[in-house]
Amino acid sequence: MGSLYTAVTNIGNAVKPNDPAGTFFFLKLFTISDGTMPSFFVFVSFLGPLLGISLGFDSINSEQSKGTLSRILSHPIPRDYIINAKFTGALFVVSVMFFALSFLVLGIGIMVIGIPPTAEEFVRIILFTMLSIIYVAFWLNLSILFSVRFKQAATSALAGIAVWLFFTIFYRIIVNLITKVLEPSKLASPRQLFLHEKLKFGLKQIMPNELFNEATNILLVPSVRSLGPLTMEQIQGAIPGPLPLGQSVLLIWPQVTGLIAATVICFVLSYIAFMRREIRSR
Amino acid sequence: MTQNIIELVDLTKKYGSHLAVDKLSLTIKKGEVFGLLGPNGAGKSTTILMMLGLTEPDSGTVKVCNINSTNNPIEVKKRVGYLPEDVGFYEDMTGLENIIYTARLNGISGDDARDKATGLLKRVGLSDAMLKKTGKYSRGMRQRLGLADVLIKDPEVIILDEPTLGIDPTGVRDFLELIVKLSKKEGITVLFSSHHLLQVQQVCDRVGLFVKGKLLAEGDVQSLSNKLFDNNAYTIETDLSLPSSRNSSGNPKKCTTTGLKEILQGVPGIASIKKKNDIFQIECSHDLTSEIARTILKSGANLNYLNKKEYGLDDIYYRYFEGGVNHE
Numbered sequence: 366m367g368s369l370y371t372a373v374t375n376i377g378n379a380v381k382p383n384d385p386a387g388t389f390f391f392l393k394l395f396t397i398s399d400g401t402m403p404s405f406f407v408f409v410s411f412l413g414p415l416l417g418i419s420l421g422f423d424s425i426n427s428e429q430s431k432g433t434l435s436r437i438l439s440h441p442i443p444r445d446y447i448i449n450a451k452f453t454g455a456l457f458v459v460s461v462m463f464f465a466l467s468f469l470v471l472g473i474g475i476m477v478i479g480i481p482p483t484a485e486e487f488v489r490i491i492l493f494t495m496l497s498i499i500y501v502a503f504w505l506n507l508s509i510l511f512s513v514r515f516k517q518a519a520t521s522a523l524a525g526i527a528v529w530l531f532f533t534i535f536y537r538i539i540v541n542l543i544t545k546v547l548e549p550s551k552l553a554s555p556r557q558l559f560l561h562e563k564l565k566f567g568l569k570q571i572m573p574n575e576l577f578n579e580a581t582n583i584l585l586v587p588s589v590r591s592l593g594p595l596t597m598e599q600i601q602g603a604i605p606g607p608l609p610l611g612q613s614v615l616l617i618w619p620q621v622t623g624l625i626a627a628t629v630i631c632f633v634l635s636y637i638a639f640m641r642r643e644i645r646s647r
Numbered sequence: 648m649t650q651n652i653i654e655l656v657d658l659t660k661k662y663g664s665h666l667a668v669d670k671l672s673l674t675i676k677k678g679e680v681f682g683l684l685g686p687n688g689a690g691k692s693t694t695i696l697m698m699l700g701l702t703e704p705d706s707g708t709v710k711v712c713n714i715n716s717t718n719n720p721i722e723v724k725k726r727v728g729y730l731p732e733d734v735g736f737y738e739d740m741t742g743l744e745n746i747i748y749t750a751r752l753n754g755i756s757g758d759d760a761r762d763k764a765t766g767l768l769k770r771v772g773l774s775d776a777m778l779k780k781t782g783k784y785s786r787g788m789r790q791r792l793g794l795a796d797v798l799i800k801d802p803e804v805i806i807l808d809e810p811t812l813g814i815d816p817t818g819v820r821d822f823l824e825l826i827v828k829l830s831k832k833e834g835i836t837v838l839f840s841s842h843h844l845l846q847v848q849q850v851c852d853r854v855g856l857f858v859k860g861k862l863l864a865e866g867d868v869q870s871l872s873n874k875l876f877d878n879n880a881y882t883i884e885t886d887l888s889l890p891s892s893r894n895s896s897g898n899p900k901k902c903t904t905t906g907l908k909e910i911l912q913g914v915p916g917i918a919s920i921k922k923k924n925d926i927f928q929i930e931c932s933h934d935l936t937s938e939i940a941r942t943i944l945k946s947g948a949n950l951n952y953l954n955k956k957e958y959g960l961d962d963i964y965y966r967y968f969e970g971g972v973n974h975e
Binding site for chain 2: 431432433435436437438439440441442443641643644645646
């Protein structure tokens, strides 16, 4: 709500004449900020992991410690129903919440500024919402994995938050450190410089939050044309202008695939661990 | 009635280097109340978990109702009700809702589930509390709710893991009575795991003694005691004093062990006479109670106390443990 308010109050300043991105006026609602409040998508990238962790961290181990797990599993239901339901249930909640939030922003946006979004903007917003859901699903699965792994709910919550902190703060520092050490001299060949930039980019791609940020950037700011390093050769002759939707989606395809893959890996690991384990009472 | 409903063959389970269940073979017949008796950590719960397919055995096979529990746990769980040691319920739901939920897990839906759950809750004596949240239930109420939870699927076998732990004596009695009634009336096989000897003795047809993952003995209480105390299955406790010799304060003097031995010299079949806590314990091969009494009275001594001791499960249990220690 707060971010929507700042977006609405700042929208007037944001629109500049002859801005190539001016056609995507409506998307600014999601990205704009005057510095006092972060914008909507920053909010999502920040609170999404916390939401996922809080929904999943006690899914299995609290059932165990309440003694309900062994009781439920003594009834004729396949064991994987439980973990599947834990995942899909939470995912459903997240989906409903994010769609509701997005449409709320959309609706209030229309009411306040009086301009409906174009079809492309609408599709971009929907894609952004789905991307957020995938992002939260990753953290959800990670915390389900921890909840299968650790007996105490507190341990799994802390482990989840630790991973999240590591990726948001410490991993970035580590990457900076590594790239600093490996930094080639200014006289190095362009090829070396390019490889260095590639490495820097590649290292950052391991972070799920970086993947999400890049993908949302491309989706919500259509004028962003590339994520990795570009050579002068590639830029030459390019006309500054927004990318069409298809091209934006093409650009973020690796990021989205990476996020989905990480989600699936977490789920598979927790699935295997849960299926093989012994269910004791309390 | 002679059909085997639970068959365990050479069942083994290891946790690291610790052998929890060691080549266990056991058969339980249909309609029986079988008591699994053993100290804590004997592997009772592990065995039960393997019967339900909640953990995998390292070797050996488990068959319940002729279905392999390891490969096909769902079919087994359709027929077997399991009440875990410390059963938990969703605390923000009422007792009735919890039972309806399990009814639906068992494929009973809608009004059927509600009717059946209400009926069962009445039967286990929770009709007053069924609309209360289970978070407010006492331990005994939770166990009874657990029994309703087990009975909702009309099981052929009920497995109870330490069901009476933490219930007050009247609660225990009611609970045990309910189980026996069920078993007799509906032909349900009951497997009852406990370290509470008296309770097992009260309700079980047959008992298996379980120590360190091995089944030491099985059979009914009588045959177990015969097996254990083989020749000297009878112990007669007695206390007597000799009126002919008085001590300084004028009371009849207590008889000594040798004195009693002299008195009972002529009685055949006495294996040993021991004095324990001022009471003589006479072990003999058959029931010599009246003969001993007659002999003592004839000798002119005063008979203060005479008791034929029956071996209960606790004697059997302790005897086994003594035996176990001696073997090592």
